[in-house]
Amino acid sequence: MDLTVQDLACARGGLPVLEGVSFTLRPGRALMLRGPNGIGKTTLLRTLAGLQPALSGTISAPPEAMAYAAHADGLKPTLSVEENLRFWARVFGQRDIARALDEFNLTELAHRPAQNLSAGQKRRLGLARLLVTGRPIWVLDEPTVSLDAASVALFGAAVAQHLRMGGSALIATHIHLGFEAVELDLTPFRARPRAMDRFDEAFA
């Protein structure tokens, strides 16, 4: 499924942060979002995932086509690795979690409670969730935080596999992931501060 974004503007905390964002993401491709801290990468991804409304502009793909992964992994500390993953699989109507465990090298940890995992292992489990969503467009916010080099390679391989199977990925990251991807720097899209015409708008 193509993801075409046209002239998108989005806001954080009521203030516009990005405007005029346009790009097209085709199946089998990955797009890396770059830009300094605070430019609005997370805001853009949350808008695409349907968690907040866009100020203006159009997004061609529905939020139902996207699998969103943020800084927080949504893990329950008292559930085991397998139970955490199986829960998300059932929510997304999927059965098979063995492949997800295997691709992120979690099979040996399957019965360990999530509270006993290291930060990197938690991150891997959070990313393994993407595989059980069955959704074509991955929308990832800083997916490699707290991953070591080997785990980054595992993650890169998983994304590459997803792209080969006709999926696509939109990734906000600062590092290189080892597969071919188009880069999009968000700096030129920074929203210009607008003059408030009326007093009331300051509180809108």
Added chain:
Amino acid sequence: MIALFLRDLALAIRAGGGFGLGLAFFLIVVVLVPFGVGPERGILAAIAPGILWVGALLACLLSLDRIFALDFEDGSLDLLATAPIPLEGVVAMKAAAHWVTTGLPLTLAAPVLGLLLHLEPAAYGWLVLSLALGTPALSMIGTFGAALTVGLRRGGLLLSLLVLPLYVPTLIFGAEAVARGAAGQANATPLLMLAGITLATLALLPFAAAAAIRINLR
């Protein structure tokens, strides 16, 4: 949606899940009341329906802020909002899980605790019936309050202030049904009002709570 319900039950029962907190609080309140007002049979029997209902209500209130706060902190709520389950369904399942881990045990424990308060023998059935009819409304209203305050640091105080006035009608009709049952009077009207409140909250509040969560996640 069943998966979410089962997960919430599993989380409540495992270590640190808060299952039993409400029940223990209910027990403490009811055990302490005779020490406070004296062991006189007449007085205790007269206030027993009210004490049992107030105790159950406060016990329900204790665990409300956990309903969405934990899911919000660990990011699950964001992920659930982008999942194929409608958010209204998420809210309904959360309320159902809260009722099964709080309201249901309170309903079952209430007759035992009624014994400590010299509750009239005729009132035991009405006590269980009124709690069974009324506690789902407490869970649903509480879930709505939790949805309104999700994302607020230390939202517990605001949550209590928001929810307590909404609990008042349930408390009035619930306690009234038991008191009339104890006195041998007809109590169909308060019971029907109680059932009406529960059905209305179950029908309306999932939509209101889902809308509140959508706004709070922005």
